[in-house]
Amino acid sequence: xxxxxxxxxxxxxxxxxxxxxxxxxxxxxxxxxxxxxxxxxxxxxxxxxxxxxxxxxxxxxxxxxxxxxxxxxxxxxxxxxxxxxxxxxxxxxxxxxxxxxxxxxxxxxxxxxxxxxxxxxxxxxxxxxxxxxxxxxxxxxxxxxxxxxxxxxxxxxxxxxxxxxxxxxxxxxxxxxxxxxxxxxxxxxxxxxxxxxxxxxxxxxxxxxxxxxxxxxxxxxxxxxxxxxxxxxxxxxxxxxxxxxxxxxxxxxxx
Amino acid sequence: xxxxxxxxxxxxxxxxxxxxxxxxxxxxxxxxxxxxxxxxxxxxxxxxxxxxxxxxxxxxxxxxxxxxxxxxxxxxxxxxxxxxxxxxxxxxxxxxxxxxxxxxxxxxxxxxxxxxxxxxxxxxxxxxxxxxxxxxxxxxxxxxxxxxxxxxxxxxxxxxxxxxxxxxxxxxxxxxxxxxxxxxxxxxxxxxxxxxxxxxxxxxxxxxxxxxxxxxxxxxxxxxxxxxxxxxxxxxxxxxxxxxxxxxxxxxxxxxxxxxxxxxxxxxxxxxxxxxxxxxxxxxxxxxxxxxxxxxxxxxxxxxxxxxxxxxxxxxxxxxxxxxxxxxxxxxxxxxxxxxxxxxxxxxxxxxxxxxxxxxxxxxxxxxxxxxxxxxxxx
Ligand SMILES: Cc1cc2nc3c(=O)[nH]c(=O)nc-3n(C[C@H](O)[C@H](O)[C@H](O)COP(=O)(O)OP(=O)(O)OC[C@H]3O[C@@H](n4cnc5c(N)ncnc54)[C@H](O)[C@@H]3O)c2cc1C
Numbered sequence: 006x007x008x009x010x011x012x013x014x015x016x017x018x019x020x021x022x023x024x025x026x027x028x029x030x031x032x033x034x035x036x037x038x039x040x041x042x043x044x045x046x047x048x049x050x051x052x053x054x055x056x057x058x059x060x061x062x063x064x065x066x067x068x069x070x071x072x073x074x075x076x077x078x079x080x081x082x083x084x085x086x087x088x089x090x091x092x093x094x095x096x097x098x099x100x101x102x103x104x105x106x107x108x109x110x111x112x113x114x115x116x117x118x119x120x121x122x123x124x125x126x127x128x129x130x131x132x133x134x135x136x137x138x139x140x141x142x143x144x145x146x147x148x149x150x151x152x153x154x155x156x157x158x159x160x161x162x163x164x165x166x167x168x169x170x171x172x173x174x175x176x177x178x179x180x181x182x183x184x185x186x187x188x189x190x191x192x193x194x195x196x197x198x199x200x201x202x203x204x205x206x207x208x209x210x211x212x213x214x215x216x217x218x219x220x221x222x223x224x225x226x227x228x229x230x231x232x233x234x235x236x237x238x239x240x241x242x243x244x245x246x247x248x249x250x251x252x253x254x255x256x257x258x259x260x
Numbered sequence: 261x262x263x264x265x266x267x268x269x270x271x272x273x274x275x276x277x278x279x280x281x282x283x284x285x286x287x288x289x290x291x292x293x294x295x296x297x298x299x300x301x302x303x304x305x306x307x308x309x310x311x312x313x314x315x316x317x318x319x320x321x322x323x324x325x326x327x328x329x330x331x332x333x334x335x336x337x338x339x340x341x342x343x344x345x346x347x348x349x350x351x352x353x354x355x356x357x358x359x360x361x362x363x364x365x366x367x368x369x370x371x372x373x374x375x376x377x378x379x380x381x382x383x384x385x386x387x388x389x390x391x392x393x394x395x396x397x398x399x400x401x402x403x404x405x406x407x408x409x410x411x412x413x414x415x416x417x418x419x420x421x422x423x424x425x426x427x428x429x430x431x432x433x434x435x436x437x438x439x440x441x442x443x444x445x446x447x448x449x450x451x452x453x454x455x456x457x458x459x460x461x462x463x464x465x466x467x468x469x470x471x472x473x474x475x476x477x478x479x480x481x482x483x484x485x486x487x488x489x490x491x492x493x494x495x496x497x498x499x500x501x502x503x504x505x506x507x508x509x510x511x512x513x514x515x516x517x518x519x520x521x522x523x524x525x526x527x528x529x530x531x532x533x534x535x536x537x538x539x540x541x542x543x544x545x546x547x548x549x550x551x552x553x554x555x556x557x558x559x560x561x562x563x564x565x566x567x568x569x570x571x572x573x574x575x576x577x578x579x580x581x582x583x584x585x586x587x588x589x590x591x592x593x594x595x596x597x598x599x600x601x602x603x604x605x606x607x608x609x610x611x612x613x614x615x616x617x618x619x620x621x622x623x624x625x626x627x628x629x630x631x632x633x634x635x636x637x638x639x
Contacts, residue, residue, distance in 0.1 A: 036274075038274070072267060073267040073270065073271065076267055076268065076271060077271055080271065192275050192278050192279050192282070192308065193271075193275050193308075194275075194307065194308035194309045194310075194322070195272055195275075195308060195309040195310060195313055195322035195324055195328070195332075196309045196317070196322045196323070198268050198271050198272050198275065199268055199322060199323060199324060201268075202267075202268070
């Protein structure tokens with residue numbers, strides 16, 4: 006029976022980010038959430054457990070305040086959580102997150118069969134962690150997955166690629182990054198939330214890990230996207246309609 | 261002093277918000293317009309344990325505290341005040357009274373199905389001639405062999421047409437005054453008990469309200485809740501819980517009014533600028549936000565006292581009085597902010613304003629709350 010690891014990131018819920026009058030971003034009253042596609046990863050792990058048995062470990066790297074995120078994840082069905090926490094982990098880069106996850110999985114999770122990650126996170130959407138983690142662990146990685154199942158010793162997945170759908174298989178252990186189409190994440194019930202904190206949580210600190218590589222990215226600035234409204238009036242005569250269609254074409258609204 | 265909710269309470273609020281956006285918002289206009297009870301929605305609420313929140317797990321509930329229940333009622337009411345209220349009266353009063361005063365057998369038979377949401381609870385007290393003046397009630401229950409026989413007419417029973425378990429209040433000894441009323445648990449389809457037509461109301465339209473007529477309705481002695489003569493005292497305990505729920509419903513309505521007012525006033529341009537830039541409008545919104553914060557604190561405090569097992573009767577009345585009047589005051593402003601558009605069907609504020617009115621009336625009118633509060637502080 007498979008041991009499945011579902012990785013998730015506890016991110017700022019973008020719905021709470023406000024736009025200041027001067028175009029700056031106001032983070033003063035934000036709340037956090039499990040990154041959207043990671044909810045799909047957790048849901049899929051729990052679904053696979055439902056049909057194949059085994060167990061699900063929810064794993065996250067974050068700041069110590071992310072305990073709420075750990076409970077949120079556990080309320081969605083995993084059996085236990087692995088919480089890699091440090092106050093310095095608030096601005097990790099994808100390469101660092103992947104290295105930390107790899108370190109923990111290699112050293113502490115003896116036998117795992119499948120790792121599920123969201124295709125990208127709601128905040129950065131760099132799509133790096135899954136692929137890098139697989140590379141560190143030297144296991145196959147299947148990305149853009151909209152359907153997945155375990156069949157004997159292998160994972161079979163449907164990838165949504167530009168030209169259509171690609172069906173691939175890989176030997177276990179393997180890593181799969183999922184798209185939101187893969188399932189509809191549950192809304193945990195009251196009891197699920199209240200019993201989440203009774204599930205086991207393995208907490209790992211920075212000091213328990215191999216030294217972390219330095220940061221490679223530099224944030225130069227951050228501003229809100231600007232939306233300019235353009236108001237142009239068109240008449241109803243044939244010439245005006247042609248002009249209207251032309252305007253839409255120039256703006257690439259139609260082709 | 262600690263104003264912080266627990267992580268569980270915060271998560272449950274978020275889950276309820278998501279639930280309401282997904283399942284309630286899309287039907288809120290339709291169930292209001294058609295005055296329809298959304299049975300399919302209540303099925304979903306039951307699956308998420310939302311209909312038995314503050315009832316212990318061993319009795320079919322979720323084992324949450326009362327504050328958690330109140331937060332969920334608030335979030336639900338933010339989307340649909342009728343649905344929030346139905347949950348509140350079902351579990352906050354009906355199931356709660358069986359939990360507090362029922363014997364083990366009654367809990368097994370009636371509380372578990374209620375907490376699991378298999379049927380809805382109703383609280384049957386008001387009569388055509390006895391609203392605020394509950395002592396003017398005339399419904400009687402006479403012991404005959406091993407049965408009580410009930411006769412009389414009740415009115416304004418929420419969940420009347422759709423309920424499964426009714427807590428009915430009737431005189432067993434009228435002469436004994438405040439110690440002469442008793443409460444009975446009567447299941448649906450008991451011969452002699454009949455729900456009337458669903459009332460056509462100004463607001464709270466999807467909550468089902470009707471008369472309940474009792475004509476030689478026999479109910480076995482084992483369905484007496486608590487002691488004979490303890491009915492009125494139990495009803496008052498029910499109101500303490502229920503009023504905290506109505507306060508939460510009002511807070512939800514008020515939050516929705518504020519959400520709508522902020523959104524609309526930033527979008528609507530008149531005289532070349534969003535109307536939110538006009539002080540006349542922005543001050544309305546400032547007052548709304550301030551009263552919302554005050555109402556919410558009063559409400560959470562009442563629920564918190566209940567969870568600390570301290571008396572919370574006065575606080576529940578204060579929370580209910582303040583929150584309901586604030587909801588009414590500010591939903592009128594929310595319509596004002598949206599001008600003619602706010603006056604039309606389809607505008608959320610129009611529904612909020614109609615729904616807000618009931619919070620000043622049921623479970624004790626504002627006048628009744630002032631009587632209770634003044635009686636308490638002038639003692
Ligand atoms: C939608 C809806 C749902 C309801 N659900 C339920 C339910 O589930 N179960 C249930 O038992 N009841 C229910 N009720 C009944 C509700 O609690 C009563 O309507 C309420 O208690 C007021 O009673 P009344 O309507 O008879 O008004 P009255 O008591 O006739 O009051 C009329 C007016 O006089 C005022 N007034 C009365 N006496 C005094 C006084 N002494 N001093 C000053 N002012 C006074 C009142 O405040 C009010 O303004 C519901 C009512 C409605 C409308």
